[in-house]
Amino acid sequence: MIGRLTGQLLHKQPPWIVIDVHGVGYELEASMTALVALPSVGEQVSLFTHLTVRDDAHLLYGFVREQERALFRALIKVNGVGPKLALAILSGMDEDAFMRCIRDDDSKALTRLPGVGKKTAERLIIEMRDRFTEWEQTSSEPSLLDPQANPQHRNALADAESALVSLGYKPTEAAKMLSGLEADQPTEALIKAALTQRMNS
Template identity: 55%
Template sequence: MIGRIQGILVSKQPPQLLVDVHGVGYEIEAPMSTFYQLPEVAQPVTLHTHLVVREDAQQLYGFASEHERRLFRSLIRVNGVGAKLALAILSGMSADEFARCVHDDDSRALVQLPGVGKKTAERLIMEMRDRLADWESDSPAPADGSAPRPPAAGSQEADREAVSALIALGYKPPEASRMVQSVDSEGRNSEDIIRAALKAAVSR
């Protein structure tokens, strides 16, 4: 099992990133909550990881905090929730926000996430309630330990990257385009645009 990765961030295109560890490149999928904490490309990064081994593939998932990884591992144990849906959940809301939804029986917020219907939301609340009984709020520091970076200038390229990332997270292309168009992208990089679009979607 690979539980931790520390190396140089080579590339990041949500939900995928590449980390070089002594000449070996690790392809990792991560939720947007982790992407918001990543350093710039070519900078050191440390991620908590979870390895999923299937007959046809091996996939490594990375998280900015142990808190996030713990929630991911709990989510994929829920009947009908796979790694892709767990990433979508952690991308659409923070771990603390998800815990609040479970504790407050807030299925309305959960069904705004891609792939989460009414029955899945109810199942998540029912099965996760006991697992999150001792949940304590945690606000992770950036994955490189530095302060959050300022937004990059907005551009059509950033909008396109945001749309592609939302599609990869499970949103349909027309919906992803509408989500990006509904937010002000001026002065924002793709991660910031995605954050705003997901926040608006969940709060609808």
């Protein structure tokens, strides 16, 4: 099992990143929350990881905080929730916000996330309430990421729209979420702003 990777960030194209660890490039999928926290390409990075082994692929997921990984692992144990939906949930809200939704039975907030319908939201509330002990007290180790990262990307809006579609939003919905946002922001910032705006609407 690969539990953590430390190396040079080679590539960052939401939702994918590549980390060079002693000459080996590891491809990981990460939540938008993690991507926003990543430093610029070429910088050193350290991420917690989760490996999923399927018949047709070995998939690696990256997380800035150990608590985020613990919540991801708890989410994928919920009936009907796979890694893609778990990442979409983590992209739309952080651990504290998710915890509040569960404790307050706030299914309405959960249904604003892509791929989460009313039944899934209700299932999350019921099953995750019993799983809090699995991840709530997980230590949040300090991140080794550079907090001053502010990379600029070409075609940031197009990249952000593509990333939102990969999370499960329809193209027209993704375009609407990005409308009105400042286009001179990095791709990750645009995605985060769009998701925040969506959750507050």
